Amino acid sequence: MNFTGAHILSIKQFERADIQRIFDVADAMEPYALRRKVTRVLEGAILGNMFFEPSTRTRVSFGSAFNLLGGNVRETTGFESSSLTKGESLFDTARVLSGYSDVICMRHPQAGSVAEFAEGSRVPVLNGGDGANEHPTQALLDLYTIRKELRSNGRSIDGLRIAMIGDLKHGRTVHSLCKLLCLFQNISLCLVSPKELAMPDYIVEELRSAGHKVTITDDLASSIGNIDIAYSTRIQEERFASKEEADLYRGRFRLNQSIYTQYCEPNTVIMHPLPRDSRADANELDNDLNANPNLAIFRQADNGVLVRMALFALVLDVADQVDNYSREVNWYNSLRTK
Numbered sequence: 001m002n003f004t005g006a007h008i009l010s011i012k013q014f015e016r017a018d019i020q021r022i023f024d025v026a027d028a029m030e031p032y033a034l035r036r037k038v039t040r041v042l043e044g045a046i047l048g049n050m051f052f053e054p055s056t057r058t059r060v061s062f063g064s065a066f067n068l069l070g071g072n073v074r075e076t077t078g079f080e081s082s083s084l085t086k087g088e089s090l091f092d093t094a095r096v097l098s099g100y101s102d103v104i105c106m107r108h109p110q111a112g113s114v115a116e117f118a119e120g121s122r123v124p125v126l127n128g129g130d131g132a133n134e135h136p137t138q139a140l141l142d143l144y145t146i147r148k149e150l151r152s153n154g155r156s157i158d159g160l161r162i163a164m165i166g167d168l169k170h171g172r173t174v175h176s177l178c179k180l181l182c183l184f185q186n187i188s189l190c191l192v193s194p195k196e197l198a199m200p201d202y203i204v205e206e207l208r209s210a211g212h213k214v215t216i217t218d219d220l221a222s223s224i225g226n227i228d229i230a231y232s233t234r235i236q237e238e239r240f241a242s243k244e245e246a247d248l249y250r251g252r253f254r255l256n257q258s259i260y261t262q263y264c265e266p267n268t269v270i271m272h273p274l275p276r277d278s279r280a281d282a283n284e285l286d287n288d289l290n291a292n293p294n295l296a297i298f299r300q301a302d303n304g305v306l307v308r309m310a311l312f313a314l315v316l317d318v319a320d321q322v323d324n325y326s327r328e329v330n331w332y333n334s335l336r337t338k
C-alpha cells in the first residue's frame with residue numbers, strides 16, 4: 001500500500017509486505033524510543049489525540065511516539081469535553097479538527113465510528129479502537145512482539161501456535177490480530193472462551209479460509225500445552241448490558257504460575273493487550289507470573305511506541321528522514337542501561 005497520507009483504520013487494508021515495511025521502520029525507531037538519540041523530524045507537526053473511551057497505553061504511547069519524533073500533541077478525552085455532546089456529527093468534527101492537526105488518532109465506543117470520522121478528515125486518521133470492532137495498531141504491536149519473542153526461541157510467525165483466551169466476542173484486539181494472522185502461513189489457533197463469548201463466526205471463517213487450523217473450546221488446561229503464545233484477554237465489562245452480566249464470566253480463565261508450570265511448555269510466551277483485570281474476582285493473569293521471564297506483557301506495551309512511531313513516520317512520509325534530524329541525548333536515562 002502507499003502509506004503516505006493513508007488512514008489506518010483496519011487490518012484488512014494491509015498486505016504482508018506492508019507489515020514487513022512497518023516492522024522494519026519500527027526496528028529503526030529503537031534508538032529514539034530508548035532515548036539514546038532524539039530526532040526533530042516532525043518538528044512543528046501536531047497530533048490530535050482524541051479518546052472518547054478510557055485508555056492508558058494507546059493514548060499515551062501514541063502521544064509519546066509523536067513527541068519522540070519531535071511533534072506536538074493536543075488531547076481531547078471524553079465526550080463531555082467535546083461538542084459531540086451538542087449533537088455535532090463525526091463528519092463535522094473531523095472536518096474542523098483536521099484543520100488543527102496533521103494527523104489524528106481516535107478511540108470511540110461505536111464500531112465503524114473512526115472510519116466515519118475519517119471520511120470527514122483532511123489528514124490521516126489512525127484507529128485507536130472502535131467499539132468491539134478493531135484495534136489495528138494493537139494487533140500490529142502484538143505481532144511485532146510475537147515476532148521478536150519467537151525469534152529468541154528460533155521460530156517465526158509462519159507456523160505459529162497460539163491460544164487466545166477470554167472474551168473473544170468483544171475483544172477488538174483479538175479480532176484485529178486474527179485478521180492480521182490471515183496474512184501468514186500455517187497458523188494453529190486455539191480459541192478459548194465461554195461459548196457465549198466466542199470469536200465471531202466470520203473471523204473464524206476467515207482464519208479457516210486462510211488455511212489455518214482453528215480449534216474452539218472452553219477448556220483452558222487442554223489448550224495451553226503445545227503453544228508458542230498464550231494470549232490472554234480481559235472480560236470487556238464495558239461491552240455488556242450490566243456489570244452483573246460480565247460477572248458471570250469474570251475469573252473463568254485464570255493463568256497463574258502454578259497452571260503455567262503444570263500445563264505449558266517451558267518457553268511459552270504469555271501476552272495480554274492490557275489492561276489486565278487484577279481484581280480478585282477476575283485476575284486472568286496472576287501477579288505471581290511477574291517474575292516469569294516469558295511474561296511479555298510489558299515488553300509488548302513498550303513495543304507500542306516503536307510501532308506507533310513507525311506508523312506516524314510512514315503516513316507523514318518521513319521514515320527515511322528520521323536520522324537526518326537526530327542527535328545523541330545529553331541527559332542521564334536509565335532506559336539506556338537496560
Ligand code: CP
Nearest residue numbers: 055056057058273274
Ligand atoms: N491495550 C490497550 O488498548 O490499552 P488501553 O485501553 O490502556 O489503551
